Amino acid sequence: MDYLKKLGFDEAINYKTTPDIDQAIAAAAPQGIDCYFDNVGGPITDAVYNHLNKHARIAICGQISMYNATAVPVGPRPESKLLTTSSLMKGFIVSDYLPRWPEGVQQLGEWYRQGKLQFEETITEGFDQIPAAFLGLFEGDNTGKAVVKVAELAAA
Template structure:
């Protein structure tokens, strides 16, 4: 029998998560029964929202259980099958446990075509982060040509797509990111009009104001905190703010405090809306089609940070909170066989 490895939630983090919140477990893979497939994990997605699931606070997705496997988006290959519709060699995308091999009954798995794009893209630009950028920017931001869009977490999996879609829509795009390399990438590779390294900027308020001489019409926020405060000071009348993530607070042990947005929203008749990608599930099919077209046409550039090795999954996840990744962070666990 083949040996298998699983990553369990060992304990709930207080504040910043650490390696010891995770635990590796070895097991054996049971024989397949009728109707089951054996999946081999190829690419594992690590995402900021998973921090929320490590806590037991009520949120929009159920928390992980201590002592149980962590789960998330995984691209996997069917390496053995007693299932009618999922033959050996098929590649699937699903919400799956952090496990090298997974025995599965097939429900909730989506087959992906290995020919459209690299397989890992289905965890990123053609998957949840790409769809998040698409539905959030277009529904809440409602970008119009000539408007100014600011994106925080601009070099992340969502931010890179937001900025590029905003460019496709004819907007001036300003990205905020956390390193000079990221800033260079946004401006030189992705066509952002301006990008700001918030970690080395003396005066973030002035940096935003200078980069947005006509003010800010749309703010797509992945981060929160003082970056948001700076953007709020430059908002135009009738501005729209999409709250997609608030990674600067995810490791807080108390409710976040700071400048109140409400008086500014009042003064500017501005709109602020939180969302999760699944709020717009009925738009996914069209969104994925348009994203794939833009990728094929070269209008959407896509970058991944690919870490190798199943054992590196916790480390890659933790790296999200120190900004290690440029673009979508994935972990490559195995080569495709078929």
């Protein structure tokens, strides 16, 4: 939570320790939600629908809560909430923007050099630790980007 505050977020909710996500969202966003970036899906996203403002925008970038599901999960149907709030939901896949990849790399590099990007990495050492590092993604073992360091970079 402190990490998210450090990044500039006004509020953060720990879904693992919060007994009532809907109530926590109402407290964190008392005037409702205008923009929601969804890369998890599942019960958290289901609760967000109850707090959408008129003309809210939802970008869906991932659904990790369902990646290992063995059956299609049944949950709230968002269509009526999207209709009554005139909200827009759109999938966001980075490959849709491949023609602009060089432009993105250049801009991100500039922001990095200027110190405008804040990031964390969780580095796991050793090739044999790849499965554990991967599975840790689903348990929330990492903060930021999960990286597996398999060897030292050889000097040229």
